Amino acid sequence: MQQIDPSFTDLPLRPLADAALSRARELGCTHADIRVERLRTQNISLRDARLESATDGEDAGLAVRVVHEGTWGFAAGMALTTKEADRLAEQAVAVARVSAAINTDPVELAPEPAYPDATYVSSYEIDPFTVPDPDKIALLIDWSERLMSADGVEHVQTAVMLAKDQKFYADLTGTSTIQQRVRVHPQLTAVAVDRASGAFETMRTLAPPAARGWEYLTGDLVDWTGELAEIPELLRGKIKAPSVPAGRYDLIVDPSNLFLTIHESIGHATELDRALGYEAAYAGTSFATIDKLGKLKYGSPLMNVTGDRNDEYGLASIGYDDEGVAAQQWDIVKDGILVGYQLDRNMARLKGFGRSNGCAYADSPGHVPVQRMANVSLQPDPDGPTTGEMIAGVERGIYVVGDKSWSIDMQRYNFQFTGQRFYKIESGRLAGQLRDVAYQATTTDFWGSMSVVGGPSTYVLGGAFNCGKAQPGQVAAVSHGCPSALFDGVNILNTVTEGGR
Amino acid sequence: MSSAGLASAQDMAEEALSLAKADDCMVVVTERSEANLRWASNSLTTNGEMRSRRVAVISIVDGGSGAAAGTVSRSGSPDLADLVAASEQAARDAGPAEDAMPLISEATGGDWSAPPDATSIEVFSSFAPDLGAAFGEAVAGGRLLFGFAEHIVESTFLASSTGLRLRHDQPTGRVELNGKSLDFSRSVWAGAATQDFSDISVTSMTDEIATKLAWSERRVDLEPGRYETLLPPSTVADLMIYMYYTGQARDADEGQTVFSKKGGGNRIGDALTEKPLTMRSDPGAPGLQAAGHLVTTSSSPYASVFDNGLALPAIDWIRDGVLTNLIQTRSWAAKTGASAAPYVDNLIMEGPDGAGPSTQELVATTERGLLLTTLWYIREVDPQTLLLTGLTRDGVFLVENGEVTASVNNFRFNESPVDLLARVTEIGRTERCLPREWNDYFTRTAMPTLRIPDFNMSSVSPAS
Numbered sequence: 026m027q028q029i030d031p032s033f034t035d036l037p038l039r040p041l042a043d044a045a046l047s048r049a050r051e052l053g054c055t056h057a058d059i060r061v062e063r064l065r066t067q068n069i070s071l072r073d074a075r076l077e078s079a080t081d082g083e084d085a086g087l088a089v090r091v092v093h094e095g096t097w098g099f100a101a102g103m104a105l106t107t108k109e110a111d112r113l114a115e116q117a118v119a120v121a122r123v124s125a126a127i128n129t130d131p132v133e134l135a136p137e138p139a140y141p142d143a144t145y146v147s148s149y150e151i152d153p154f155t156v157p158d159p160d161k162i163a164l165l166i167d168w169s170e171r172l173m174s175a176d177g178v179e180h181v182q183t184a185v186m187l188a189k190d191q192k193f194y195a196d197l198t199g200t201s202t203i204q205q206r207v208r209v210h211p212q213l214t215a216v217a218v219d220r221a222s223g224a225f226e227t228m229r230t231l232a233p234p235a236a237r238g239w240e241y242l243t244g245d246l247v248d249w250t251g252e253l254a255e256i257p258e259l260l261r262g263k264i265k266a267p268s269v270p271a272g273r274y275d276l277i278v279d280p281s282n283l284f285l286t287i288h289e290s291i292g293h294a295t296e297l298d299r300a301l302g303y304e305a306a307y308a309g310t311s312f313a314t315i316d317k318l319g320k321l322k323y324g325s326p327l328m329n330v331t332g333d334r335n336d337e338y339g340l341a342s343i344g345y346d347d348e349g350v351a352a353q354q355w356d357i358v359k360d361g362i363l364v365g366y367q368l369d370r371n372m373a374r375l376k377g378f379g380r381s382n383g384c385a386y387a388d389s390p391g392h393v394p395v396q397r398m399a400n401v402s403l404q405p406d407p408d409g410p411t412t413g414e415m416i417a418g419v420e421r422g423i424y425v426v427g428d429k430s431w432s433i434d435m436q437r438y439n440f441q442f443t444g445q446r447f448y449k450i451e452s453g454r455l456a457g458q459l460r461d462v463a464y465q466a467t468t469t470d471f472w473g474s475m476s477v478v479g480g481p482s483t484y485v486l487g488g489a490f491n492c493g494k495a496q497p498g499q500v501a502a503v504s505h506g507c508p509s510a511l512f513d514g515v516n517i518l519n520t521v522t523e524g525g526r
Numbered sequence: 527m528s529s530a531g532l533a534s535a536q537d538m539a540e541e542a543l544s545l546a547k548a549d550d551c552m553v554v555v556t557e558r559s560e561a562n563l564r565w566a567s568n569s570l571t572t573n574g575e576m577r578s579r580r581v582a583v584i585s586i587v588d589g590g591s592g593a594a595a596g597t598v599s600r601s602g603s604p605d606l607a608d609l610v611a612a613s614e615q616a617a618r619d620a621g622p623a624e625d626a627m628p629l630i631s632e633a634t635g636g637d638w639s640a641p642p643d644a645t646s647i648e649v650f651s652s653f654a655p656d657l658g659a660a661f662g663e664a665v666a667g668g669r670l671l672f673g674f675a676e677h678i679v680e681s682t683f684l685a686s687s688t689g690l691r692l693r694h695d696q697p698t699g700r701v702e703l704n705g706k707s708l709d710f711s712r713s714v715w716a717g718a719a720t721q722d723f724s725d726i727s728v729t730s731m732t733d734e735i736a737t738k739l740a741w742s743e744r745r746v747d748l749e750p751g752r753y754e755t756l757l758p759p760s761t762v763a764d765l766m767i768y769m770y771y772t773g774q775a776r777d778a779d780e781g782q783t784v785f786s787k788k789g790g791g792n793r794i795g796d797a798l799t800e801k802p803l804t805m806r807s808d809p810g811a812p813g814l815q816a817a818g819h820l821v822t823t824s825s826s827p828y829a830s831v832f833d834n835g836l837a838l839p840a841i842d843w844i845r846d847g848v849l850t851n852l853i854q855t856r857s858w859a860a861k862t863g864a865s866a867a868p869y870v871d872n873l874i875m876e877g878p879d880g881a882g883p884s885t886q887e888l889v890a891t892t893e894r895g896l897l898l899t900t901l902w903y904i905r906e907v908d909p910q911t912l913l914l915t916g917l918t919r920d921g922v923f924l925v926e927n928g929e930v931t932a933s934v935n936n937f938r939f940n941e942s943p944v945d946l947l948a949r950v951t952e953i954g955r956t957e958r959c960l961p962r963e964w965n966d967y968f969t970r971t972a973m974p975t976l977r978i979p980d981f982n983m984s985s986v987s988p989a990s
Contacts, residue, residue, distance in 0.1 A: 082580075083599070103579055120647050128570040218781035220790050393572045432903045433903060
């Protein structure tokens with residue numbers, strides 16, 4: 026197991042905490058916490074197998090959050106000195122005082138045991154920031170050239186995002202945690218251009234982002250050789266494919282696409298802050314309001330969805346959240362019924378959940394923690410079929426692989442998704458690709474139409490680096506595991522017709 | 527020394543330059559202060575006052591086969607010798623850059639030596655009590671208010687070994703106010719961009735909320751279909767910002783966007799609309815002032831690190847309906863024989879002289895149609911046509927015989943902004959406005975209301 030970098034543990038974390046927390050206590054705060062964070066990122070991009078940009082960034086800073094006379098106050102700064110920690114505690118109280126004029130709901134946090142001197146390090150083998158840049162760039166050039174040299178590929182866009190988060194947290198109850206996480210996201214997209222007609226198409230790798238190290242790119246966790254080798258042929262197939270006739274089809278959704286549908290239509294819809302209206306002006310609310318807990322038929326009885334912050338390679342996994350709550354796993358949808366939400370401590374107390382399930386997260390030292398998404402995953406059917414067996418059972422349908430564009434309304438009802446590739450299913454067999462496809466549905470109708478859930482062999486942990494929420498905007502990485510699944514009679518659009526052509 | 531106990535931004539920039547051993551070096555120091563308030567259901571939810579600083583060093587090395595660039599950035603008060611050395615190593619590792627060009631050496635802008643501008647929570651000292659009063663009125667009137675107010679001041683210092691000493695202070699403010707009925711079934715929005723909050727009137731925003739909630743008391747359900755639609759400035763901004771982001775020359779020249787020409791090249795020179803519409807950027811536009819020189823720490827088709835310091839002129843993207851410019855770096859422009867067209871952080875669309883009927887006047891001349899408020903969750907469905915999907919949000923109103931008569935259910939739309947320009951039948955007066963979808967990234971816009979005879983509402987959204 027990896028260790029937390031000494032360069033982080035050697036920072037004056039304890040003195041900073043003592044300075045901020047003692048000042049907050051003196052000023053009469055009922056809650057105070059301090060976070061000291063150092064976030065390392067590297068983004069490398071190539072166009073047509075040539076390096077376009079390689080940037081290496083690091084954000085370090087500290088933040089103090091208090092509850093003062095029942096009102097939140099938050100202040101963040103950058104100098105890792107006890108003087109600054111003290112100042113931020115005072116400033117957080119000042120912010121609480123200005124804000125008291127508009128606060129009518131006294132803040133009180135659900136109880137949580139204290140975790141003194143706790144640590145967490147995510148599971149990775151090779152810290153990507155220890156790999157020399159020339160090695161990283163050489164690998165990406167090699168992969169890009171394999172695509173560029175293929176027949177029909179005119180352009181290749183390549184990107185890898187690397188991140189390492191280090192967080193120290195301490196609060197007035199005695200909790201004190203130090204945590205380190207690593208994640209990687211490589212992506213390659215091949216482009217075919219037909220200059221005569223002006224048409225172009227793209228095909229992207231499917232390997233999801235993961236809470237893993239550089240071994241994700243160099244080891245045998247992903248068959249990169251195989252994936253890169255099949256892209257040119259898939260792209261040629263796509264550009265020659267017929268346009269889809271719009272209408273209702275049975276739709277088999279591959280995990281590489283379904284993870285995003287889960288993210289948008291279940292993950293966000295079961296965030297309690299949305300259900301309570303805290304995000305109403307921005308990210309939106311949720312149709313899954315709290316009066317429906319235990320009653321709402323979210324989907325078919327085959328639907329079982331969990332939230333967790335402790336899946337070993339999950340992007341939202343952590344030891345303790347940004348309010349000092351230990352990571353947990355819980356049910357969100359059980360046998361098709363809504364049974365749980367994602368919580369933070371104030372909402373858990375407010376709505377009588379007893380304890381938070383640990384979903385508070387801030388994406389940087391400059392941002393306040395808000396309720397963010399756990400790894401929300403659809404469980405496979407223990408006796409479910411393979412994807413091939415599912416296809417064999419469909420007379421007329423479509424099989425969608427890979428995510429592309431996504432859009433869902435502010436109450437998480439109406440969504441529309443496209444994909445990397447759509448295959449026609451005829452009499453239980455794949456019959457080539459289709460173009461110009463999007464699927465559009467209403468959340469509960471869609472999940473209600475789920476008639477087959479794939480078995481454990483189809484299960485894949487997908488995810489994204491770029492989930493946005495809150496004002497000021499915050500970005501979070503999150504994973505979603507799911508099997509393949511069959512949805513009956515889904516509305517398929519022809520995007521050319523939609524465009525009025 | 528700044529208030530946080532760090533060396534000044536200018537001193538850090540000079541010191542980093544003095545440590546540089548590369549052929550050339552650029553240093554970008556960004557000082558940022560911000561304050562915000564967020565509220566829901568007539569009460570505060572989160573708030574904050576934050577300060578941060580980022581120091582980025584861009585080294586240029588030429589190993590004989592062409593200049594290479596490496597960027598490393600750190601926050602706060604980093605060890606500058608380490609930072610400069612890391613940046614030089616990154617440049618040596620990178621290999622020759624495709625966008626290499628001689629660096630800009632002559633430019634001036636801003637008072638280099640003045641301390642950075644800053645904001646604090648006090649920027650809301652009159653706004654917060656006014657908002658508190660509005661909450662009281664909302665409680666009394668059976669309404670719920672949600673929203674966000676933010677003020678950011680960013681001072682960016684660019685110093686280079688070629689002699690650049692450029693600075694820019696950018697204030698950015700925004701307010702969004704969302705009003706709902708107690709059962710959440712009716713929902714409306716008002717938004718504004720501001721530089722300093724002195725021009726924000728909580729009362730005028732709550733008046734707009736009250737008017738639109740009153741319009742929403744009668745509800746009519748409509749089916750999906752194509753409707754005559756008035757797109758108000760905020761919605762036009764969100765659609766046109768997407769088109770602006772897409773309007774980049776390299777991807778177009780390479781055949782990968784809606785602005786690619788059949789047979790090769792791009793569509794500069796093509797008429798996108800028969801209407802006398804202009805879409806432009808201007809760093810000096812009153813009320814929408816943006817940086818007058820380019821600063822970037824990473825290269826892309828939108829901006830090259832080699833172009834740092836390049837003066838940003840006023841530029842027309844579409845002039846009298848004709849596509850006139852696409853965003854491009856100096857190096858890409860040199861490859862294709864075009865002129866560089868740098869990205870500017872504001873966007874204006876207008877008919878002749880920006881004049882035209884107000885939104886209310888357009889409503890008054892509408893026999894039957896829809897008046898939107900904002901658009902949401904806009905994503906690309908088909909890049910070939912720039913077909914976008916998204917939702918109407920916080921107010922779709924039915925206009926009959928020149929008056930708003932009811933509110934209508936929300937819709938999912940599928941539309942291309944490029945196609946909309948070709949179909950627009952009437953252009954309203956250009957007004958400063960706040961985009962809804964993109965205001966995290968883009969707030970400096972002025973747009974007209976557009977009348978579209980057949981806007982494609984693809985399906986009904988039950989959301990309110």
